[in-house]
Amino acid sequence: MTENTPKFGSPYGFETRQIHAGTQPDPVTGARQTPIYQNTAFVFEDADHAASLFNLQTFGFVYSRLSNPTVAALEERLASLENARGSTCCSSGHAAQLMALFALMQPGDHVIASTRLYGGSITQLSKSFGRFGWSARFLDFDDLGSVREAINGNTRGLFCESLANPGGVISDLEPLAEIARAAKIPLIVDNTMATPVLCRPVDWGADLVTHSTTKFLSGNGTSMGGALIDSGNMDWMDAERFPSLAAPEPAYHGLTFAESFGDLGFTTHAHAVSLRDLGTSMAPLNAWLTLLGTETLSLRMERHCANAQRVAEFLEGHEAVSWVSYAGLPSSPYHQLAEKYLPKGAGSVFTFGVKGGYQAGVTLVERCEIISHLANIGDTRTLILHPASTTHRQLTEEQREAAGAGPDVIRLSVGLETADDIIADLDQALTSVQRQAAE
Ligand SMILES: *Cc1c(COP(=O)(O)O)cnc(C)c1O
Secondary structure (H helix, E strand, O other): OOOOOOOOOOOOOHHHHHHHOOOOOOOOOOOOOOOOOOOOEOOOOOHHHHHHHHOOOOOOOOEOOOOOHHHHHHHHHHHHHOOOOEEEEEOOHHHHHHHHHHHHOOOOOEEEEEOOOOHHHHHHHHOHHHHHOOEEEEEOOOOHHHHHHHOOOOEEEEEEEOEOOOOOOEOOHHHHHHHHHHOOOOEEEEOOOOHHHHOOHHHHOOOEEEEEOOOOOOOOOOOOOEEEEEOOOOOOOOOOOOHHHHOOEHHHOOEOHHHHHHHHHHHHHHHHHHHHHHOOOOOHHHHHHHHHHHHOHHHHHHHHHHHHHHHHHHHHOOOOEEEEEOOOOOOOOOHHHHHHHOOOOOOOEEEEEEOOHHHHHHHHHHHOOOOEEOOOOOOOOOEEEOHHHOOOOOOOHHHHHHOOOOOOEEEEEOOOOOHHHHHHHHHHHHHHHHHHHHO
16 A cells, blocks of 8 residues: 555556556666565664654555555555555455455444355355354345345445356446445455456446455466455445444554545555454565566456457357356356446356266366366466366255356366367367267
8 A cells, every 4th residue: 555546537548557557666776677575574764753654644664464565566556457546465365355344344244245256255254254243145146126125234245246256147236336335335346357457346336346366467376365455435434334444443542544544544444454463464476476467467368358258159069068158158148247347358267067967077177188177267377177076075966056066067267378279178178078978
């Protein structure tokens, strides 16, 4: 977090900001690329300077659990790319979700979350967060009326993914933001799968945006990381609802984050309280690798989407495939929402069904050659996963069906290889599945 986050209406285009926002030549050495400040603590100028930093009267670096120059450069860049006011980077996407709710929730409070969240997020919200006295009510966010009706005095936010991992589901952000605004609660959008290249939730009215920077933002499968981004548009001054932000903070001489820091109140709280006490800091090297990833983000996303579109069309026409769920295909029920919210492409992660069920799924992932069988998305490499035999294997068959991880479901994260090679690899693996079924 720094004071000079580019404001709305930045004169520079997205591609310029993905390279320049948050960084400048190193003033000491002239180094053009951002240094990795692999450093824990920062020298105070004198005792007064130290005191004003600890009182939050001056922005600056104290200790890398709270902020670090390399991490701050990434924070400023991501805020700019999301057309937001401030951002806080942290150790993982799950840490970003923890920090988002930590600022909003007290024991007994709940969020209303989409049933289509990434499976790991459903587990985090429904199991571990319950131990803090927080709860989550899962609803189908296509049914806007039921979301509106479920809000009550203890609801502290609506939480969904712009483009959901993995099923090609798109949230109708504009009316969801209206529902949240009318209830004076934030709309929180996980924008991991879309990235700010394809969708900027703040432009549609979202208040907070979370990211797993582990995926497309870093882009090469090298670095765990997360980001919690604040639009700066939410009025947090409601001490009943949001005491962490709107009530005096005893640890900082009774200052009130939302009042003292205005549209940077949420982000200041995220650093000064959440990172301080949860300790979920991003490592400087991971911030640096993610900065490097963002420099080519728009180019990569364009190719990810083009390759995914070709692969999805190929699979839809393949006789060993029973269905394909990709919002870029006209057959998808989310195709119209994709045209509205993701006009540059529907991302590169989607699911399809392989004929022959569980055994066919296992054979398919084993027979792929250039495509890697692993549990990640958003790499330059094409990745494949059979959820029923891996990420969802602890669940019962009924639970797997409900989670969209039935025996025939395959998840693909289409990478940046030559599209014909990805298609050829899938084709030979699918042929081998068919051959096995015929034996
Ligand atoms: C991976 C992922 C997360 C969790 O992020 P981590 O960096 O693995 O903690 C959250 N949301 C979505 C959509 C994801 O794909």
